[in-house]
Amino acid sequence: MRQLIAFVCINMILITAPVSLFAAETVTTPQMKVESELEKKIRTVATKLRCPVCQGESVYDSHADVAVEMKRLIGDKLKAGESTEEILTYFKDRYGNFVLMEPPAEGLHWVIWVFPIFMALLGGLFLIQNLKSGAKELNDTKYDDFDQDDASDQDNSKVSEIEELRL
Amino acid sequence: MTTHPQNIEPQKTVRWWQFALIGVMIMMFILFAAGLGRDTKFIPSPLIGKAAFNFDLKRLGAEKQIKLSDYKGKIVVLNFWASWCVTCREEHHILLESSKALQPSGKVQFIGVNSKDTDKAAFGFMDKRGHFPYPSVIDRQGRMALEYGVYGMPETFFINKNGVIAAKHIGALTHKILADKLKQAEAVQ
Numbered sequence: 215m216r217q218l219i220a221f222v223c224i225n226m227i228l229i230t231a232p233v234s235l236f237a238a239e240t241v242t243t244p245q246m247k248v249e250s251e252l253e254k255k256i257r258t259v260a261t262k263l264r265c266p267v268c269q270g271e272s273v274y275d276s277h278a279d280v281a282v283e284m285k286r287l288i289g290d291k292l293k294a295g296e297s298t299e300e301i302l303t304y305f306k307d308r309y310g311n312f313v314l315m316e317p318p319a320e321g322l323h324w325v326i327w328v329f330p331i332f333m334a335l336l337g338g339l340f341l342i343q344n345l346k347s348g349a350k351e352l353n354d355t356k357y358d359d360f361d362q363d364d365a366s367d368q369d370n371s372k373v374s375e376i377e378e379l380r381l
Numbered sequence: 382m383t384t385h386p387q388n389i390e391p392q393k394t395v396r397w398w399q400f401a402l403i404g405v406m407i408m409m410f411i412l413f414a415a416g417l418g419r420d421t422k423f424i425p426s427p428l429i430g431k432a433a434f435n436f437d438l439k440r441l442g443a444e445k446q447i448k449l450s451d452y453k454g455k456i457v458v459l460n461f462w463a464s465w466c467v468t469c470r471e472e473h474h475i476l477l478e479s480s481k482a483l484q485p486s487g488k489v490q491f492i493g494v495n496s497k498d499t500d501k502a503a504f505g506f507m508d509k510r511g512h513f514p515y516p517s518v519i520d521r522q523g524r525m526a527l528e529y530g531v532y533g534m535p536e537t538f539f540i541n542k543n544g545v546i547a548a549k550h551i552g553a554l555t556h557k558i559l560a561d562k563l564k565q566a567e568a569v570q
Contacts, residue, residue, distance in 0.1 A: 266532045266533075267532055267533055279497060279523065280523065280526070280527075280531075280532070280533070283497075283522060283523045283524070283526075283527060284527065286522070287524065287527060306427075307427060307428075308427065308428060308527065308528065308529070308530030309427070309530045309532075310425065310426065310427045310530075325412075332405070333405070336398060336401055336402060336405070339398050340398060340402075343396065343398065
């Protein structure tokens with residue numbers, strides 16, 4: 215049995231070794247490394263740009279013709295040594311702020327940035343106010359337990375009886 | 382004897398945050414109402430009022446190069462089109478009629494930009510629907526379209542005689558749109 219297992223193991227190593235060596239060589243090809251770095255840079259820029267015809271997708275995620283061409287142009291511009299900012303400005307100058315996935319906080323766009331913070335603050339204050347009033351009500355109920363819950367109805371009826379007698 | 386204090390309803394005070402909340406809700410309502418009235422297809426171009434990109438491209442069906450600067454002193458109607466563009470078929474007769482009527486005056490020049498297309502498909506399109514009485518340049522990769530911030534076909538730019546983009550139209554042209562945009566191009570210096 216041991217001999218059989220050893221035979222199978224040796225055969226598997228012999229079969230897979232050349233494939234592994236070939237794969238390792240393919241992965242470490244310098245050309246591939248350069249391409250993958252460029253791809254990474256293209257992804258960084260393309261994810262910051264909105265696909266002009268899709269509206270909900272970034273240029274990187276979109277397969278639309280215009281987005282594919284934009285990715286090619288980004289690649290060419292990166293190869294020519296342009297920075298991410300320069301490329302983003304190029305597209306912004308032609309398509310406007312709309313093309314940026316994160317519109318700058320200028321003009322009316324500041325509302326988009328300020329509004330969530332404002333609403334969070336308002337929500338927080340609303341929560342604090344409610345918690346405070348809730349705690350106060352709880353305290354009042356605790357100390358005036360007898361007056362409020364058990365005796366208030368009786369008291370009221372007694373008061374009305376006395377008032378009736380007075381009349 | 383007075384009534385029990387617990388039976389007296391506490392006077393409700395409107396706090397500042399309630400005012401703020403109502404204010405924000407009103408603001409949101411106004412914003413949404415304004416947004417509903419907007420044309421979602423209309424995206425203002427940052428290129429309006431700026432110098433048009435001076436292209437130098439090969440003419441469709443000829444070895445000649447065409448430059449935008451060759452037409453300085455004329456209003457240029459720059460129309461992006463493609464054979465695969467369905468809406469381009471709608472405006473095709475408008476372009477044929479208008480260019481035939483306006484170009485002889487020498488004040489207006491129409492130029493087509495055949496974008497992301499092949500010569501064969503482009504000529505097939507024109508053979509079927511009529512050849513443009515003006516030149517078209519070849520924008521095989523669509524780089525020229527990116528240079529002009531084009532969203533989709535068809536798009537038309539109205540460049541004044543000083544080479545400044547005066548107006549732009551996304552979608553099929555009509556005679557009225559064309560006349561209005563040409564007026565804008567005449568007015569903008």
